[in-house]
Amino acid sequence: MQTTRAAPRVWSVLPFLIVSTWTLLPTLLHAEDEIDVAIRDAIMRQIEAFANDDEETAWTYASEGIKRQFGSSDVFVDMVREQYPAVHRASTIEFAERIPHGPFEIQTVKIRGPEGGRWDAFYRMVRIRGEWRIAGVRLAPSDPGI
Numbered sequence: 001m002q003t004t005r006a007a008p009r010v011w012s013v014l015p016f017l018i019v020s021t022w023t024l025l026p027t028l029l030h031a032e033d034e035i036d037v038a039i040r041d042a043i044m045r046q047i048e049a050f051a052n053d054d055e056e057t058a059w060t061y062a063s064e065g066i067k068r069q070f071g072s073s074d075v076f077v078d079m080v081r082e083q084y085p086a087v088h089r090a091s092t093i094e095f096a097e098r099i100p101h102g103p104f105e106i107q108t109v110k111i112r113g114p115e116g117g118r119w120d121a122f123y124r125m126v127r128i129r130g131e132w133r134i135a136g137v138r139l140a141p142s143d144p145g146i
Helices: 002-051 055-060 066-072 075-081
Strands: 092-101 103-112 118-128 133-141
Touching: 002 055, 002 092, 002 103, 002 118, 002 133, 055 075, 066 075, 066 133, 103 133
Parallel strands: none
Antiparallel strands: 092 103, 103 118, 118 133
């Protein structure tokens, strides 16, 4: 008999959990939207800085690890110019999916480079003191149908 009485108590919590989750859902979705906006903003601002030959601004969107690795904005921008011309002089960009990955996020960006080539850029984003920074980019040729 006691097991049948315990079951209604457990089930009585379920409506509360459903209502609580439903009530928090807009807040959770809003937080996800804010992350999307902040990550996209950081990527856009760095790409704009590259387009405007503003090395110092581009450098501000690099993570601490990138800054330690390259040491200065000049060295960093020279590397991007030589190894990532599609990022350095992107003619069009389109944000695709963002994938949470533990302590960092991966933001996929579809890029058309200066020569017309299409690339998928996988930005590794980290949050440093509340601000999203770029910790690396991997480029892969994009499907031509995209």
